[in-house]
Amino acid sequence: MKSFTFRDENGKFYFGWWIVLAAAIFCGLVYSGIVSVTGVFLMPVTQSLGLPVAGYSFYITIMSLTNIVTLLFISKYLNERNIKKIMIVAGILGIVSFIGFAMAKSLMWFYIFAIPQGFCFGAFTMTPCQILVSNWFGEKARGRAMSIFLAIMSIITVILMNALNYVILSYGWRTGYVILAVCVAICVLIAFKAVVWSPAQKGIKRVGDLDESEMAAMQQGEVSGIGFAAALKKPITWLAFISCTLAVIVSSSILQHGIATMVIGGISQTKATALISTMSLVMIVTGPIIGIICDKFRLSVAAAGTALFFALAVFGLAYTGTAAWGTPVFMIGYMFGVPAINIISPLMMSHMYGEKELGRLIGYVNVFVGIGGAIGATAVGVLYQTFGAYHIPWLIMTGVLVVVAIIRGICTSSKRKYTELKEQ
Structure with missing residues (x-):
């Protein structure tokens, strides 16, 4: 099979490209919704609730620490048997976190709901998505697949950021957080259908794998x-x-x-x-x-x-x-x-x-x-x-x-x- 193709060996559209698209949607909407668009909310939220900037920003520290603990804990469980279950649970927690933010009446609301958001960030976004894309593309195509994944993610992030800014200015920051909750819900539904660990589960060959002679040459040399x-x-x-x-x-x-x-x-x-x-x-x-x-x-x-x-x-x-x-x-x-x-x-x-x-x-x-x-x-x-x-x-x-x-x-x-x- 060609090292870079959009079709599998049966002539059908290669499912790995659906994985790339799904990963880009997950990271473009959820990853970016958690970290990349936070600046859009800072002034509207702090001015509306009368919160100190440092106090409001501290919820990101709680979220990030939860993310670190989550990654250390779940890394060994992100496998064929568990990855879809983990991502769906994480996505549901992400929905809960944004709804909690939308209902916030004080700093404590942000601090409490930053914890499920940190789990969602670690277990639903970049790490599992990078694993899935890597599983579906071999060494000859993985770099290009990753670059396409990141490019689509960037485009989605730009659209989301500007759309949220319009929503917040027109309808308020609480509506903005509700929109982010809806975005995560859409991603969870996509995950039910699209998350597949590897081509083996579909009974097809992986695009971009080395051929037999290249594998033999690689195995002769020890990684130094x-x-x-x-x-x-x-x-x-x-x-x-x-x-x-x-x-x-x-x-x-x-x-x-x-x-x-x-x-x-x-x-x-x-x-x-x-x-x-x-x-x-x-x-x-x-x-x-x-x-x-x-x-x-x-x-x-x-x-x-x-x-x-x-x-x-x-x-x-x-x-x-x-x-x-x-x-x-x-x-x-x-x-x-x-x-x-x-x-x-x-x-x-x-x-x-x-x-x-x-x-x-x-x-x-x-x-x-x-x-x-x-x-x-x-x-x-x-x-x-x-x-x-x-x-x-x-x-x-x-x-x-x-x-x-x-x-x-x-x-x-x-x-x-x-x-x-x-x-x-």
């Missing part, structure tokens, strides 16, 4: 690299993990506070939402550009460069509303800086330690990413209340990203590159 336990003994490993946490502290805080910063700076919420969503669309192109730089040039160029672009973005955000160049600098820096999160972070591990136990190392990367998500929004909320404006908090975050650039430049240097001849 430094073991997981040995890697954890190196201080540089923990420094790399910390850089992931620091980078996500900033990215998660932008998701929560970016739109609010623009609105305070004199930009309407509708325009601010449109600007943020436009960046999401453009990143469909800028992400692959960063990937090409990683492949064609030294990884250190992309690793330090993306962190510095991200720092430039946050520096621009600090001057949004007070300088004409603030918003354009933020947008350009953000589009080329965000790949520091989802592209550079895992590549650091393979650069330093090879392929031997890369999966376990990337698992640790995701844990530290989750820690950053738990800290970011609340940290900037506290800083905002302390200084009475977003200017100083974003300058502090700029400094954080400069530190990330330095750490990643060290981690991805030629001195740190793993080779079989230089196993440390």
Whole structure:
């Protein structure tokens, strides 16, 4: 079978592409509904209920910590027998969480319902969806299938963000949360029909698998690299993990506070939402550009460069509303800086330690990413209340990203590159 095709060996439309579409819908509506569109709600909710920004933002910390615990607990149960059941239960809890938010009368409502939302985030969105897409596409087609999945997800996110902004401004934030509950309900119904563990369950061959000669050649060579336990003994490993946490502290805080910063700076919420969503669309192109730089040039160029672009973005955000160049600098820096999160972070591990136990190392990367998500929004909320404006908090975050650039430049240097001849 061809390595990349839309049909199976029987000439029918390959079911794996329905998996890709379903995964994109789940993440576009549920993942984005939980984290990517939170900034649309911040000002309407806090002003309506008279809530402190830091206090409201803290629900994201509770949600993120629940997500980390969920991933640690369910990872061994995401298998052929259980994945659909787990996703459906998680989806139902997601519906409950958004209905709870819609009924909120105080901060405690958000804190309580952030717990089922965290379970939904971990057990229904990115992790199980990535597993399903990987199961349905072999090595020759998996990268393209993943890129299509993420591209469709980005488009859905943009539509959702702008639609929610219209709903909130026209009908109120409570209606916005009800809409998100309906979106999760639709995804649960799709999951009943679409979630299938692998092509074997459908009795068809997987698209993109290596042929017999390629498999034999691959099996002759032993995967090289430094073991997981040995890697954890190196201080540089923990420094790399910390850089992931620091980078996500900033990215998660932008998701929560970016739109609010623009609105305070004199930009309407509708325009601010449109600007943020436009960046999401453009990143469909800028992400692959960063990937090409990683492949064609030294990884250190992309690793330090993306962190510095991200720092430039946050520096621009600090001057949004007070300088004409603030918003354009933020947008350009953000589009080329965000790949520091989802592209550079895992590549650091393979650069330093090879392929031997890369999966376990990337698992640790995701844990530290989750820690950053738990800290970011609340940290900037506290800083905002302390200084009475977003200017100083974003300058502090700029400094954080400069530190990330330095750490990643060290981690991805030629001195740190793993080779079989230089196993440390």
